[in-house]
Amino acid sequence: MSTIKVMERRAFLKYTFGAGALILGTHVESWASDADKAAFHPDVFVGIQPTGEVIIVAHRSEMGTGSKSTLPMVVADELDADWKRVRVEQAIGDEKYGSQNTDGSCSIRDFVAIMKIAGATARTMLETAAAQKWNVPAGECKAQLGYIVHAKSGKKAGFGELAAAAAKLPVPDKATLKFKPESEYRYVNKNVPNVDQLDIIEGRGTFGMDAKMPGMLVASIEHSPVYGGKMASFDAVEAKKVAGVRDVIVLDPFKPPHNFQPLGGVAVLADHTWAALQGRKKLKVEWDLGPNASYDSDRYREQLLATAKQPGKVVRNQGDVEAGFASAAKIHEASYSTPLLSHAPMETPAAVAEFKNGKVVCHAATQNPQAVQETVAGALGIDKKDVTCHVTLLGGGFGRKSKPDYVAEAALLSKKTGKPVKVVWSREDDIRNDFYHSTAGMYMKAGLDASGKPTTWLHRSAFPSIGTTFDDKAEYAMELEMGMGWNDLPYDIPNHRAENGPAKNHIRIGWLRAVANVYHAFAIHSFTDELAHLAGKDPIEYTLGLLGPGRKIEMKPVGMNYWNHNQKQSDFPVDTARMRNVIDLVAQKSGWANRKASKGHGWGFAAHRSFLTYVAVVTEVEVDDRGRLTIPNMHIAVDAGQTYNRDRVISQFEGAATFGTSIAMMSEISVKDGKVQQSNFHNYQVARMPESPRNTHIHLINSKELAAGVGEPGVPPVPPSIANAIFAATGKRVRDLPMRKTKLV
Amino acid sequence: MVQLKVNGVTRKFEGDPEMPLLWYLRDMLEMTGTKYGCGMGLCGACTVHVDGKAVRSCQTTMANAAGKSVVTIEGLKGQHPLQKAWMAASVPQCGYCQSGQIMQAASLLKEHAKPTDAQIDEAMQGNICRCGTYGRIRSAIKTAAGVKA
Numbered sequence: 078m079s080t081i082k083v084m085e086r087r088a089f090l091k092y093t094f095g096a097g098a099l100i101l102g103t104h105v106e107s108w109a110s111d112a113d114k115a116a117f118h119p120d121v122f123v124g125i126q127p128t129g130e131v132i133i134v135a136h137r138s139e140m141g142t143g144s145k146s147t148l149p150m151v152v153a154d155e156l157d158a159d160w161k162r163v164r165v166e167q168a169i170g171d172e173k174y175g176s177q178n179t180d181g182s183c184s185i186r187d188f189v190a191i192m193k194i195a196g197a198t199a200r201t202m203l204e205t206a207a208a209q210k211w212n213v214p215a216g217e218c219k220a221q222l223g224y225i226v227h228a229k230s231g232k233k234a235g236f237g238e239l240a241a242a243a244a245k246l247p248v249p250d251k252a253t254l255k256f257k258p259e260s261e262y263r264y265v266n267k268n269v270p271n272v273d274q275l276d277i278i279e280g281r282g283t284f285g286m287d288a289k290m291p292g293m294l295v296a297s298i299e300h301s302p303v304y305g306g307k308m309a310s311f312d313a314v315e316a317k318k319v320a321g322v323r324d325v326i327v328l329d330p331f332k333p334p335h336n337f338q339p340l341g342g343v344a345v346l347a348d349h350t351w352a353a354l355q356g357r358k359k360l361k362v363e364w365d366l367g368p369n370a371s372y373d374s375d376r377y378r379e380q381l382l383a384t385a386k387q388p389g390k391v392v393r394n395q396g397d398v399e400a401g402f403a404s405a406a407k408i409h410e411a412s413y414s415t416p417l418l419s420h421a422p423m424e425t426p427a428a429v430a431e432f433k434n435g436k437v438v439c440h441a442a443t444q445n446p447q448a449v450q451e452t453v454a455g456a457l458g459i460d461k462k463d464v465t466c467h468v469t470l471l472g473g474g475f476g477r478k479s480k481p482d483y484v485a486e487a488a489l490l491s492k493k494t495g496k497p498v499k500v501v502w503s504r505e506d507d508i509r510n511d512f513y514h515s516t517a518g519m520y521m522k523a524g525l526d527a528s529g530k531p532t533t534w535l536h537r538s539a540f541p542s543i544g545t546t547f548d549d550k551a552e553y554a555m556e557l558e559m560g561m562g563w564n565d566l567p568y569d570i571p572n573h574r575a576e577n578g579p580a581k582n583h584i585r586i587g588w589l590r591a592v593a594n595v596y597h598a599f600a601i602h603s604f605t606d607e608l609a610h611l612a613g614k615d616p617i618e619y620t621l622g623l624l625g626p627g628r629k630i631e632m633k634p635v636g637m638n639y640w641n642h643n644q645k646q647s648d649f650p651v652d653t654a655r656m657r658n659v660i661d662l663v664a665q666k667s668g669w670a671n672r673k674a675s676k677g678h679g680w681g682f683a684a685h686r687s688f689l690t691y692v693a694v695v696t697e698v699e700v701d702d703r704g705r706l707t708i709p710n711m712h713i714a715v716d717a718g719q720t721y722n723r724d725r726v727i728s729q730f731e732g733a734a735t736f737g738t739s740i741a742m743m744s745e746i747s748v749k750d751g752k753v754q755q756s757n758f759h760n761y762q763v764a765r766m767p768e769s770p771r772n773t774h775i776h777l778i779n780s781k782e783l784a785a786g787v788g789e790p791g792v793p794p795v796p797p798s799i800a801n802a803i804f805a806a807t808g809k810r811v812r813d814l815p816m817r818k819t820k821l822v
Numbered sequence: 823m824v825q826l827k828v829n830g831v832t833r834k835f836e837g838d839p840e841m842p843l844l845w846y847l848r849d850m851l852e853m854t855g856t857k858y859g860c861g862m863g864l865c866g867a868c869t870v871h872v873d874g875k876a877v878r879s880c881q882t883t884m885a886n887a888a889g890k891s892v893v894t895i896e897g898l899k900g901q902h903p904l905q906k907a908w909m910a911a912s913v914p915q916c917g918y919c920q921s922g923q924i925m926q927a928a929s930l931l932k933e934h935a936k937p938t939d940a941q942i943d944e945a946m947q948g949n950i951c952r953c954g955t956y957g958r959i960r961s962a963i964k965t966a967a968g969v970k971a
Contacts, residue, residue, distance in 0.1 A: 141915030141953045270912055277917030278908045280855020280895030284918055287854035295849075320838060351838070351845040354861075423859050423867055423918040423952050472857070472918025473952045504860045724912055728955070732915055735954025758864040758950060766956040767943045773957050 081198045081248050084122070094132075097241030099202065100124040101248075103195045121174065121188075123152055123195050125203070129223060129237030131158045135165050136174040137184045138444050139273065140422075140474035141732070142788045143725035144184035146271040148192050150264040151721055155196025155257060158236070159223035160264055165272045170446025170466035178445040180479050180588065181642065182688040182786025185721055189784055197254040205249075206242040207234055222263075266723040273470060285427040285442025285469045290497035293429055294323055296490050297353040297501060300342040300510045303366040303751035304584045305333075311343050315359035321352025325360065326493050328486065334549040335585060337452045339486045340510060346494060350501055366751060372583035374417060374516060374748040381518030381580060382412050384539035389578035390553055393564040393634045401533025401572030405524030409611060413521070413600040415814045417746035418514035419761055420589050424472020425507040430487035431497035436463040441484045442471040449481040456485040457492055464488075475736075476588040480512050480546075508761050509753040512587025513746055515540040519600035524572070529612025530622060534570045536600065538563060539578035540593075541586050552579040554593070560640025562597035562687055562793065565632045567651050569625025575634075584748065590736060591792035594687040598793035599800070599814065602683035606801040607810065616682050616801065617664050627654025642689055648783060649689045655716050659693040659778065660684050663714035666776045667695035677701065677822075679805025683797035688786025691716040692730075694794040696770070698802040704821040708738065708799070711770035713791060718782040727775045730791040734773040737795020739764040743815050762817075824888045828853070829897035839885035844868045846884055847894060855895035855921045859950070866949030869922035869929075870894045876929030878948075895921035904928055907966040915953035923949050927963050936969050 084100040094100060103121040122134040133152050139145035149165045152158075168174055176187070200220045207225035208215035211232050218225050226233050259265070276282040301307065313325035323346050330341030345356035402408060428441035430453070437457065443449050446466040454461035471478055483500050490498040502510075517540035524533030542558060544551035554563075554577045564575045589595070609619035629650035632639040641649060663682075664670065672680040677700045684693035697710040711734045720726045743762035747754045755761040800811050803821060811819045824835040828851060835846060842861075847853045847870070856879055859867030863878040870879045871893040872886075898905060904924050914920045923946070930937055930945035937945070942960055951959070961971050 139916075141917070143915075268912070270909065271914075273917065274912065274914055275900070275909065277914045277920055278905050278924070279898075279900040280853075280921045282917055283854070284857075286858060286918075287848075289852075349845060349849040350858075351841045351849070355838075421952060423865065423916070423950065424857070425859075470918075471916060473916045475952070501858075504862070504865075728912065728915060728958070731957055732954035735956060736952070757860050757862050759862070763950060763952060764954070765948075765950060766946045766960070769954065769956045 081195065083244050083248060094124055095127045097127040098124055099199065099240035099244040101195060101199055103191055121191060121195050123156070123199050125199065125236050125240040127237045127240055129162055129235045131156065131163045131236065133163060133165050134168045136168040136177050138177070138179040138468050138471055138474070140179065140444065140471035140478070142184070142729055143271050143722050144179065147185060147722040147725060148188055150269060151189055151192040152196040154262045154265050155193050156200045157220035157222060160269060162223055167468050169468070170450050172447055177447050178479060179474070180444055180476055182788045182790065185784045186689070186786065189721060193256055194251055194254065197256055198249060198251070201249045201254060202243040202246050203236055203239050205246055206239040210234070210239070210242065265721050268724045282470050284424050284472045285440065286424050286472065286501065288429045288440035288469050289499065290429050290431055293497035293499050294346040294348065294494060295350045295353045295499050295501060296344045296346045296487070297357040297503065298328065298342045298344040298486060298506070299357060299360055299362050300340045300506065301364050301366070302509065303364070304369045306364045306366040308341070308343060309363040309365045311363065312361040316345055316356040319352055319356040319359060321348040322356035323347055324494060326490060328489060334545065334547055336547060337448060337480045337482050339456060339482045339489065344490055346490065346498065353501070354503065369583040370751040372748050372751045378414050378416070378516055378518060381516065381539045382414055384578040384580065385412065385518045385520035385537045387578060389537050389539070389576035391574060391576050391635050392559045392637060393573065393575035396572035398533055398535055398572045398574040402524045405533055406527045407525040408522065409525060409608060410520070410522045411604055411607060411812060413519045413603060413812045415517050415596040415599060417516045417584070417748070418589055418740065418744050419508050419511045419746050420475040420477035421508065421761060421763060422473025422475055422477055425504055426478065426483035426502040427500065428484040428487045429497060429499035430484060430491050432457065432488055432492040435459060437488045438465045439484055439488060440467045440469055441481065442469050442478055443481050443484060444471065444474045444479040445481065448479065449484045452481045452485045453488045456489055475590045477511065480587060504758070505756045508755050508757060512585045514589035514595070515543070515586050517596035519596065521600055521604040523608055525608070529608065529614065531570050531608065533572035534568060535574045537576040537578060538597065539580045540596065541580045541582035543586055543588055545582040545586055552581055553577055556637040557640045558593040559634065559637060561593035562601065562685060563593065564634040565639060565651055566601060567630050567653050567656065567686070568623040570623065583751070591687060591789040594685065594793040595740060595796070598683065598685045599796045602685065602794060602797035603800050603812065606681070606797070606804065610804070617660060617669055620682070620684065621657060621660060624653045624656055627657050642786070644689060649785065651686065655691045656684060656686060659691045659714040659716050662776050662778065663693040663695050663712050666714065666774065667712040669695055674805035677806055679802045681798045681800065681802025681805055683794040683801060685794040687793050688790040690718070690785040690787065690790040692790050692794050694798040696798040696802045698799060698806050700803065700806050700821045702822060706742065706803070706821060708770040710772045710774065712774045712776065714776040714778070716778040716780050716782070717787050717790070718780050718785040720777065721784065723777065726787050727777060729787045730775045731773045733791025734795060735764050735769040737792045738769055738799065740792070741796035741799040741814060741816055742768065743817050745815050824884045826887045826889065827891040829893055835884055839883060841884050842880050843870065843882040843884060843887050843892065844879040847879060853894055853896050857918055857921055859919065866926055867919050867922040869925040869949065871925060871929060874932065876926045895925060898924070898928070902928060903966040904931070904962065907962040911958045911962040911965065913955050913958040913962050915955055919949060919951045923951065923959055927959070930963070931967055936967055937963065
């Protein structure tokens with residue numbers, strides 16, 4: 078799985094290691110092609126300076142999940158380094174690190190094993206170096222907080238003193254490595270603050286918006302108000318009169334499919350941000366709006382709902398659904414819909430880039446610095462190896478900052494001006510020209526037996542696919558979208574079919590925190606609640622009945638593989654025992670059995686597996702006589718496998734409670750005549766403190782299973798838990814998001 | 823010409839008096855702790871104190887700030903009880919909004935040394951956090967104020 082080598086100092090040029098440093102490069106072979114295996118591409122670095130300072134490279138982006146700190150903590154713990162003497166360095170974009178695309182809730186899952194190996198290897202080499210120095214058995218030397226200690230003789234040497242000797246030793250075979258038991262961890266799961274926390278609290282953290290280069294211009298760019306529109310003409314006379322404005326430059330439109338290309342438009346470049354924004358206001362641009370100028374999102378949503386009522390492409394089929402419906406005692410059907418959403422991270426897209434001598438250096442708030450390299454290289458016609466991407470802190474990402482169109486804009490403008498250029502998207506640019514979370518229509522149908530339990534289940538969805546990013550003709554969902562809660566519903570129902578209908582796209586669609594799980598979970602878990610009430614059963618007991626006994630289910634979709642977040646089902650099976658476990662826990666912790674709804678006060682439940690993690694939510698809502706909703710309590714029970722930074726895991730689920738509340742209650746992007754109707758936080762609403770759950774209670778299972786996802790899986794069950802609580806409180810079944818559009822009294 | 827004090831230091835500004843204080847702080851003084859989030863006074867990321875009260879620096883022109891004393895997150899120097907409470911509670915996730923949250927909360931505590939939940943809601947509802955750290959913000963404010971969680 079991995080090889081580790083001692084590195085030459087010059088191979089680690091970015092950092093100034095002194096002579097006599099021990100530097101280890103770790104290579105995870107599973108990422109390399111066969112042809113590549115002969116070469117050594119170190120993915121992860123651990124370096125020990127002669128001074129004793131330990132440098133650990135963080136190759137994943139920090140946008141609030143804590144992965145920049147957590148992975149190095151695992152290294153430091155295995156090494157038994159003194160965290161106070163550890164410096165975490167953010168990696169530049171480079172394929173040698175393996176994937177740096179910080180999305181999909183996989184930083185810990187995919188990289189924790191290699192971090193343990195890296196730390197244990199360095200420790201073992203230092204212990205061996207000490208043993209040779211003191212002429213004692215290596216097994217008697219132990220690392221302890223930055224030192225190697227020989228207890229019998231009382232000898233002690235700092236890591237720095239031993240680094241030069243350790244660097245000359247052969248790298249131990251990983252099969253011989255001994256790993257620490259969890260009980261000996263000093264940092265893992267011990268509530269150690271993130272490495273950037275103090276800087277952030279004191280206002281010193283450097284985000285993409287804060288990055289600068291000497292002599293840079295700041296650019297504000299007018300993009301087409303309609304997706305795919307092209308600039309017809311522009312008048313920059315007034316814009317150029319604004320003090321501080323230096324230039325107005327046209328950027329070519331993208332060529333379909335849009336991928337991560339810049340949209341194209343007209344850029345106003347100025348000495349500082351305010352001048353660029355003022356110049357932009359004076360710019361007059363006429364657009365040829367193109368074929369998407371008739372796009373109307375309300376009408377489109379109706380079309381999606383109509384499509385979902387028609388037979389679609391089958392993506393899962395068990396038993397005989399037609400026969401099941403024919404023999405059912407009762408049929409229940411319902412349709413659900415969800416709108417387009419914008420990511421709206423607090424930091425709008427921003428990056429600074431300089432093109433010089435055929436090469437680009439940039440500083441960007443990006444979730445994916447390797448995509449920056451590829452996108453910038455593609456836009457400028459240079460080799461991606463000639464693009465150096467420094468990763469800043471991200472002021473939120475949620476998937477938006479996986480797509481580096483804004484970084485390529487900065488690089489293109491630098492090439493055109495011969496100066497470094499910082500591109501700053503205004504909030505209006507961000508809301509109107511996002512890669513939107515898809516709008517979806519879903520049709521649900523259940524055939525019930527006399528007791529109200531389904532013998533037959535059919536669900537169909539229709540939504541424009543993320544696949545349109547890469548193939549503008551795509552009309553059906555990708556395997557990964559179907560694998561997000563649609564063809565993997567673990568209900569124990571003999572006749573079971575999942576389908577997906579076609580949807581042509583008219584806007585940029587992208588992935589937003591939890592992606593397709595969001596609308597799938599809303600439909601499935603709202604519908605399950607409907608069936609429970611129809612049957613006169615308690616929704617949690619009813620759901621447990623649908624899940625059936627605890628067991629591992631092998632998913633067998635039709636026409637595609639089961640995505641399972643790119644993991645083998647043998648490693649990460651769909652396990653109803655784990656789902657039942659989180660449901661039992663949330664029921665117990667929330668006092669579910671004693672929670673009786675009354676007028677204007679109700680409790681709702683939903684449970685969903687996504688990103689290989691099992692999450693159950695119980696939400697309490699109060700609806701006052703004016704229909705105003707508050708959420709006094711939300712309980713979230715989680716089995717995310719083993720955790721490595723318990724407090725940060727808890728904080729991600731706290732955050733998901735708020736993010737899910739925004740989606741459930743208020744957020745919506747609507748489009749008329751091809752133009753996004755929202756522009757800023759007054760009309761693109763997100764949850765503020767009073768609207769957010771007042772008390773969020775996270776109940777984390779102390780799981781020994783493999784580490785699974787954390788950043789995203791909290792979100793999907795939140796909206797249906799709120800919808801189900803609203804039904805309990807008011808008798809109103811809200812089937813279309815956002816719920817603020819439905820009068821609750 | 824506009825003259826003002828920023829974190830105790832007297833500054834002179836000769837540019838457009840309509841420039842928001844936000845961009846003066848960020849682009850002219852290179853004090854980037856104060857953040858841009860919306861440019862319309864809707865999100866609170868740019869909150870600073872002008873003569874001791876929380877204002878949105880994106881809505882405060884340089885002309886408005888003339889003769890006034892401005893304090894930014896940098897001016898708290900890490901010594902404010904809220905900053906210590908923020909550290910202890912590990913409030914930030916991405917951290918981008920937190921300068922504004924802290925400056926808003928600092929203004930709240932000047933007005934209400936022992937704020938109630940309703941006063942916290944009222945004072946903090948203009949500050950958006952997309953990561954959803956509101957629960958920890960509330961509890962850190964209470965810790966700093968010495969009131970029960």
